[in-house]
Amino acid sequence: MKPEPKKTLIITYYWPPAGGPGVQRWLKFVKYLPDFGVQPIVYIPENPTYPIVDENLVKEVSDKAIIVKQTIFEPYQLASFLSKNKTKKISSGIIPNQKKQSFLDKTFLWIRGNLFIPDARVFWVKPSVAFLEKYILDNNIDTIITSGPPHSLHLIGLKLKQKLDLKWFADFRDPWTTIGYHKSLRLSSFAAKKHKALEHQVLNTADTIIVTSKTTKTEFQEITNKPIEVITNGYDTEEVEKQTLDSKFSLAHIGSFLSERNPLILWESLVELIEEIADFKSHLEIKLIGAVSQEVLETISQFGLNSYLNNLGYVSHREAIAHQRKSQVLLLIEINSEDTKSIIPGKLFEYMVSNRPIIAIGPKDSDFSEIITNTNTGVFFDYSEKMKLKSVILDFYNQFLEGKLQSNGVGLQNYSRKNLTKDLVQLLNKM
Numbered sequence: 001m002k003p004e005p006k007k008t009l010i011i012t013y014y015w016p017p018a019g020g021p022g023v024q025r026w027l028k029f030v031k032y033l034p035d036f037g038v039q040p041i042v043y044i045p046e047n048p049t050y051p052i053v054d055e056n057l058v059k060e061v062s063d064k065a066i067i068v069k070q071t072i073f074e075p076y077q078l079a080s081f082l083s084k085n086k087t088k089k090i091s092s093g094i095i096p097n098q099k100k101q102s103f104l105d106k107t108f109l110w111i112r113g114n115l116f117i118p119d120a121r122v123f124w125v126k127p128s129v130a131f132l133e134k135y136i137l138d139n140n141i142d143t144i145i146t147s148g149p150p151h152s153l154h155l156i157g158l159k160l161k162q163k164l165d166l167k168w169f170a171d172f173r174d175p176w177t178t179i180g181y182h183k184s185l186r187l188s189s190f191a192a193k194k195h196k197a198l199e200h201q202v203l204n205t206a207d208t209i210i211v212t213s214k215t216t217k218t219e220f221q222e223i224t225n226k227p228i229e230v231i232t233n234g235y236d237t238e239e240v241e242k243q244t245l246d247s248k249f250s251l252a253h254i255g256s257f258l259s260e261r262n263p264l265i266l267w268e269s270l271v272e273l274i275e276e277i278a279d280f281k282s283h284l285e286i287k288l289i290g291a292v293s294q295e296v297l298e299t300i301s302q303f304g305l306n307s308y309l310n311n312l313g314y315v316s317h318r319e320a321i322a323h324q325r326k327s328q329v330l331l332l333i334e335i336n337s338e339d340t341k342s343i344i345p346g347k348l349f350e351y352m353v354s355n356r357p358i359i360a361i362g363p364k365d366s367d368f369s370e371i372i373t374n375t376n377t378g379v380f381f382d383y384s385e386k387m388k389l390k391s392v393i394l395d396f397y398n399q400f401l402e403g404k405l406q407s408n409g410v411g412l413q414n415y416s417r418k419n420l421t422k423d424l425v426q427l428l429n430k431m
Contacts, residue, residue, distance in 0.1 A: 118152050245326050341362075363382060
């Protein structure tokens with residue numbers, strides 16, 4: 001007789017129709033958990049404020065998942081009456097350059113950082129704990145998972161752990177107090193200490209911490225002795241029809257292009273190649289797909305590259321996958337900071353299986369540089385390696401002219417969503 005599936009409650013904020021990278025991790029885990037004998041019960045807000053919406057993702061929700069919803073009070077809903085555009089950008093992590101922040105920018109950031117700790121979804125904690133305490137007891141659930149950011153969801157797990165006899169796994173898709181934008185929130189000393197205290201309490205109360213990178217694990221090991229496991233993001237099999245490669249030498253960046261990610265060494269290299277290589281300018285196309293900061297667009301204009309720019313804005317996840325497979329080269333840019341060495345962008349894994357070479361730029365010794373190198377899916381550069389970058393772009397361009405430009409990845413199966421879900425289930429069953 002087949003055993004009853006193990007019930008696991010997953011508390012997450014980002015869920016279809018939310019778009020962007022935050023939704024993909026648990027959407028895909030939930031898709032495959034039933035294959036390994038786990039019944040996923042997903043707790044989400046009834047009326048969220050998502051900065052990006054992708055209705056197509058609703059079709060990808062597993063019909064084996066039980067979805068539980070509760071109303072949430074969203075300060076972003078009120079703030080949007082003052083400035084919908086600024087609210088949307090801040091809630092999605094796009095923060096204006098500090099030197100160019102308006103009074104309204106500074107006011108929004110101060111309020112976000114000092115009045116809503118750890119974040120603007122903190123008002124969901126108390127009603128969620130009251131509702132879920134009864135739901136867990138009524139449904140004999142003994143395992144919960146909280147996924148952040150928003151890290152206020154970990155406070156739901158913290159309070160449920162204090163009240164009930166259950167196993168709690170705290171999943172950090174991104175770090176908490178060391179994430180890049182944290183320093184931009186204009187925190188008072190009180191607010192900064194409060195963030196640290198809550199982070200410490202969560203990390204030392206959860207039974208197991210799950211992180212997406214080795215560097216985050218190392219950082220958290222300074223704060224807690226609790227078990228910390230690394231389960232990266234990954235790729236899934238996507239039913240996208242075969243794509244015809246762009247006729248142009250297209251360099252495509254897919255996803256949010258933040259002000260701090262502005263790669264001057266890339267723009268400088270392209271300008272020099274336009275000047276030095278006769279036909280380069282007739283082939284070049286810079287494709288930006290997703291939210292792009294004004295600072296990045298202004299820099300492109302200042303470098304005289306506007307005539308090569310194809311700014312497509314946000315597209316559905318399915319369309320993004322199509323662009324990944326037909327663009328000649330994929331760009332992966334991370335902020336040049338110690339704080340971002342631990343960030344492994346979720347799109348990296350989709351890039352890796354697109355059969356297109358990756359040009360990645362980030363801080364030296366970034367976790368994702370090791371993955372790109374080990375899988376032979378592209379080339380990584382730190383921000384000091386302009387000449388090396390320029391040389392590789394030229395090499396890729398020559399391969400493009402010969403019709404031979406492609407990626408030859410190895411060991412990619414280790415990052416499939418199904419294999420990663422298997423790792424997660426082994427972890428859940430270990431305790």
